[in-house]
Amino acid sequence: MLFSIIRENWRWRHQVWNLAKIDLVKTYRGAALGKLWLFAKPAVYIFVFWFALRFGIRSSADVNGKPFLLWLAAGVFPWFFMSDMITTGSDVYRRYPYLVNRIKFPLSLISTFYTLSLLIIMACMMAFTVAVSAIFGIYPSIYLLQLPLVMAIMFIFWVAWSMMLSPLGAISRDFAKLMKTLGTPFFWLSGILFRLDSLPHAARVVMAFNPVSWCVEAIRDCFVYDTWFWTQWQDLVPFLFVLVLVAALAVHNYRRLHTEVPDVI
Template sequence: MSTIKNIIKEHVTWRSQILKLAKADIIKTYSGAALGWAWALVKPTITIFVYWFAFSIGLRQGGEINGHPFILWLVAGIVPWFFMSDMITQGAGAIRKYKYLVTKMKFPVSTIPTFVSLSKFAVHLILLVIAIIIFLAFGYRPDLYWLQLPFYMLCMLLFFIFWALFSSMLSAMSKDFLNLVKSFTTAIFWLSGIMWDVNRIHTEWLQIILKFNPVTFIASGYRNVFIYRTWFWEDLQGLILFGITFVIMLILAAWSYKKLLKEIPDVL
């Protein structure tokens, strides 16, 4: 608990610097390109189009899902995935990317994954606005279920901040861990229900195992908001499993921070 309190204290003390560095990270990511910010939208747009074309035209498996157009079902699940996939890899490499803040400045290490997360989250907000416009164009109007969208967004942001802290600490100690994380990203995508409905699996124990995946919970949550019009407490099993995973990740983040903090400057 003392480690968690220290992490919180660092974030409160350095809150203005965190926001400034998050803005700087966004600028750094897209600076030097003629299209600039547009690149944040080009890649997701192309990816969505490719998957829609492959499943709807090529494989002819992209019909309506529970009475909803496949393209909308795809957009609802894949928009949060773009943030989560960036955080899985770039979050894990956050401390290595900004190692000068650790080796040349007296900067709180715990805040580095946070401002990287916030910069990716800003891009997510832009994609989310575009997704909402798409839903409005298809005649889907805002309703009370949309009020729970901030809940899923907060769950996603907090979980991957802790993931980034845990994984970036380990990646700072060993680049092999970072390479291992990158190699698993594609597997996580296909095992997380982004392109298929986890609830269609009839083997109960297998469905429970898959629902332990926080990516599955978040993607399903966004679909509950926009597609299925279901409150988050109605999927009590998924909520409990995510809560367990969240607590485990919080403990791992605090443990890695406490154990590795003093060693990282020398390793980097």
């Protein structure tokens, strides 16, 4: 089944790319500012968090010699991608019922092109971060070269996440609502607004199995920590374990439930 899913995605790769672009256009159609909305919401969130942490909680010291604002942006921008995957991405079949009910369209492609459309937005945000940092005299280091690899790993993980949970979300609306509820806990407990190395050792070990935490820290390795993410094996190994587990469950759920999904949508 895994190889069948991979073959489907490869055979329909051009359609996947076109559907991802169409989804982006549809998302911002009718908005006067158009693609500027890609950055408006994240920028507002970053400003609010920076202001609160800088002047309220006062825990906004520089990180590894880099401005706290860059550290914050490197966590919040990928969070918007992952937030959509945790909520809408886990119930993506209900978002595109017209594709679910098309007999010749493979269901696995829906998760792929939806994740790709969100990843394109995240890539724009990463480019924006690089450009703004350069304007303020913070130039990219060699460690930024690993960013495409980090994003590719994130893409694979969150496609598998969507394929694992979307069949369950299609069959049970309660499950879909549960996943939407988990968005806020993931945000506050994943190290987006605090440094993971400030946690006790036991908590740090547990957090290593949180995929959101790994993704955020890997992005920060590119922009702030100036290190190769694969050298952080104590974080990488637990993440790879979770990735394999999610991929295995994705294949299992897809094989067992994909024939039932059109009947309940």
